Amino acid sequence: MAAVQGTTGNRRLRVDLIETYKVVTGKKKVQKKDFFIFSDTDYNLRGLCYKLATSCSRLDVRRNLFSECVEGPWNLLPAHIVEAPTADAFKNRYNSMKSGAL
Numbered sequence: 542m543a544a545v546q547g548t549t550g551n552r553r554l555r556v557d558l559i560e561t562y563k564v565v566t567g568k569k570k571v572q573k574k575d576f577f578i579f580s581d582t583d584y585n586l587r588g589l590c591y592k593l594a595t596s597c598s599r600l601d602v603r604r605n606l607f608s609e610c611v612e613g614p615w616n617l618l619p620a621h622i623v624e625a626p627t628a629d630a631f632k633n634r635y636n637s638m639k640s641g642a643l
Contacts, residue, residue, distance in 0.1 A: 554614060555635065561611045562623070562631045565591045577612075591623055592616055 563569040564576055580592040593612045615623075622638060625631035 551639075554611075555639075557611045558614060558618070558635065559628060559632060561615050562625070563628055565593075565615075568628060 560569075561577075564571055564573060567573070577593050593615055618635075619638070622631060622634040625634055
């Protein structure tokens with residue numbers, strides 16, 4: 542696990558992706574639409590059922606928002622990680638991917 546966490550930026554991204562997983566899959570009691578806009582296209586989703594729509598932001602303040610920071614990394618995750626049944630399974634699969642076990 543120590544090899545996976547590495548720098549502060551990597552740890553923060555990991556925590557942000559875990560929180561994104563909880564929001565997107567409904568494991569947190571918040572409205573998904575308050576945080577994210579989901580991609581409404583039926584093509585080019587690379588098998589992801591929870592692909593987030595990316596938005597262009599011209600303001601530096603907007604670029605630092607939680608939802609803006611995780612859109613790109615979330616959409617790059619493989620489908621077997623995004624579709625994990627539990628948060629612990631998501632963490633384990635993400636850690637495996639980052640450590641190169643997969």
